[in-house]
Every structure is written in structure tokens, then in C-alpha cells.
Amino acid sequence: MNDSSRPVWPRLQKLLLNGLWYVVVTLLALAVMVPFIWMLVTSLKGQNEVFAYPPTWIPQQPQWQNYLEVWKQAPFGRYFLNSTIVALAVTFGQLTSCVLAAFAFARMNFKGKNFMFLIFLSTTMISSQVTLVPTYLIMRSFNWIDHYQALIVPFLANAFGVFMIRQSFRAIPRELEEAAKLDGCGRFRFLVQILLPLCKPILASQALFAFMGNWNSYLWPLIVTNRDSMRTLQIGLRYFVSSEGGTQWGLYMAAAVVVSLPVILVYFLVQKTFVESMVSTGLKDI
Numbered sequence: 001m002n003d004s005s006r007p008v009w010p011r012l013q014k015l016l017l018n019g020l021w022y023v024v025v026t027l028l029a030l031a032v033m034v035p036f037i038w039m040l041v042t043s044l045k046g047q048n049e050v051f052a053y054p055p056t057w058i059p060q061q062p063q064w065q066n067y068l069e070v071w072k073q074a075p076f077g078r079y080f081l082n083s084t085i086v087a088l089a090v091t092f093g094q095l096t097s098c099v100l101a102a103f104a105f106a107r108m109n110f111k112g113k114n115f116m117f118l119i120f121l122s123t124t125m126i127s128s129q130v131t132l133v134p135t136y137l138i139m140r141s142f143n144w145i146d147h148y149q150a151l152i153v154p155f156l157a158n159a160f161g162v163f164m165i166r167q168s169f170r171a172i173p174r175e176l177e178e179a180a181k182l183d184g185c186g187r188f189r190f191l192v193q194i195l196l197p198l199c200k201p202i203l204a205s206q207a208l209f210a211f212m213g214n215w216n217s218y219l220w221p222l223i224v225t226n227r228d229s230m231r232t233l234q235i236g237l238r239y240f241v242s243s244e245g246g247t248q249w250g251l252y253m254a255a256a257v258v259v260s261l262p263v264i265l266v267y268f269l270v271q272k273t274f275v276e277s278m279v280s281t282g283l284k285d286i
Helices: 008-042 064-072 078-108 113-127 132-141 148-155 159-170 174-182 187-198 200-215 219-224 233-240 249-280
Strands: none
Touching: 008 078, 008 249, 064 078, 064 233, 064 249, 078 113, 078 148, 078 159, 078 187, 078 200, 078 233, 078 249, 113 159, 113 249, 132 148, 148 200, 159 200, 174 187, 187 200, 187 233, 219 233, 233 249
16 A cells, blocks of 8 residues: 555644644743843843843843953952862762772672662762751861862762762673683773773763762852852852842853853763763663
8 A cells, every 4th residue: 555545644643743742842942041042141231221121132232341341340260260170170089989889889799789889879868958067067177168178079979970870880791891801801901991981971971960060069169168269150150149239130141151151061062972871871770
């Protein structure tokens, strides 16, 4: 039977469903993009135009100098450097600790391994606010307040990252490891030269989560930093919020755009491998 003799309604129904799906996805994409576009537009407006009614999507006189004023009115360069150092150090530290712990739980045999892993995984159910005060007291006892150690060390390990990488390691066949051992490959060499290249998507996902989480961190840096030279970007944004003279919305939005750009850049750098990890990674039973 040729295509022309097939019923028209099923094909029409399929087209309608696909069209409806594309409409829904487009509306969701717009809902996500509109706030960012409005932030970008507002960053190019003067203070008077920000409150103009009706609001305008295209600035009448783009205020490009807002981006220069951001760096002049606040030590934004120092904030940017602090956030970069902290985010990169935590990302590297989390990848190192998570990979090593995941390898032990996934590929090594020792007494009580499964029980220890369940206890370790149960820590993900503890809210970070619960450990805020004890962690602060530990940092103070080490005299790390107002130092990079307080911003970096508490986040060098991540239970969810260990779980995610462990599941990826478990998906690698044991026969591959046995063949590598026959060729004289040790455990560490097998991890570095074989396992890690095969698990790039999941490592990219963990790197993205770690970078974003620490780049956008606000509460912890606010607590453990007192000196202006140790503040991070998220705290630096408060510099443009004033209850006396009013918030400088053009400068505030320009600063927010600057803060958002590194996260967007990092996402685009790992986008391909990140999507691969979401599509191809299957989580086995614990």
C-alpha cells in the first residue's frame, strides 16, 4: 500500500501533536530567556529610562559606559579574581576527590564497602544550613576566616559527585580492566589512561555543577569574609544596592551581566559532553 492510500487523520494528528510540542518548548524557552534579555537591556539604560512607562525593550540611548562604571565604582576586578580562584580551585578539588573516591567504591573490593557508601551517600540528605555554624567554628579555630582556605576547603568533596562518577565507572566492563592488568597496567594508570577518557561526559557535568555552585555562592562567602579584598562577585553585587540613594539599576544589571558571562561561557565549553552525559548515562542500582 502506498503512502497516498493511507488514512490522512493519523498523519494529521501526528503533525498537530508535533506542532503543539514545538509551541510548548518555544514558550518555555522564551520564559527562560526573557529575564536574561531584560537584564541585558536594562544594563544599557540610564536611571530615568529604567523607570519610564511604558517600558522599552530597545534603549533610546544605550549607556555602554555602565560597564565601565561597574569596574570604577567598586573593586570589581578583585571580586572577579576571588570568585575565579575559588571556583576553579573547588572544581579541580572536587573532580580529584570525587574521582578517587568513586574509583575506590566502584572498582575496588574491601570489607564494608557498600555500607560505607550508603553512609557516605546519606550525607546528601543533610541541608547545608545545618552544617553552617559547625563549619564556621572549624574555620575560625583554624584561623582561616578572611582567607581563601575558608572559601575552598569545605567544598573540596561532594557526595553526589562521587555517586554520579561511581555509577559511570561501574558501567565500564570488568574485562577491560582485566585485560589492562595482563598488559602490566596498574590501577592508577588504568584510572588515568582508560577510565577517565571513557567518562569525559560525566566529568564535564560534575565540573559544570561544581563551578556554577561555587561561582554563584553567596551565603558562605558573606559569613567567612570580612575584608573587602576577600569578597566575591555575588557579594560585590550588593555594592550597587542602596537604600539611601536608591539602587542604580543600570549599573546593577551591568554587573549582573558580567557575573553571568563566565557561567554561560563554561556551559558552552562543556555543552556537548554535558548533553552526552544526560543522554547516555544510565544509573545502576546501588
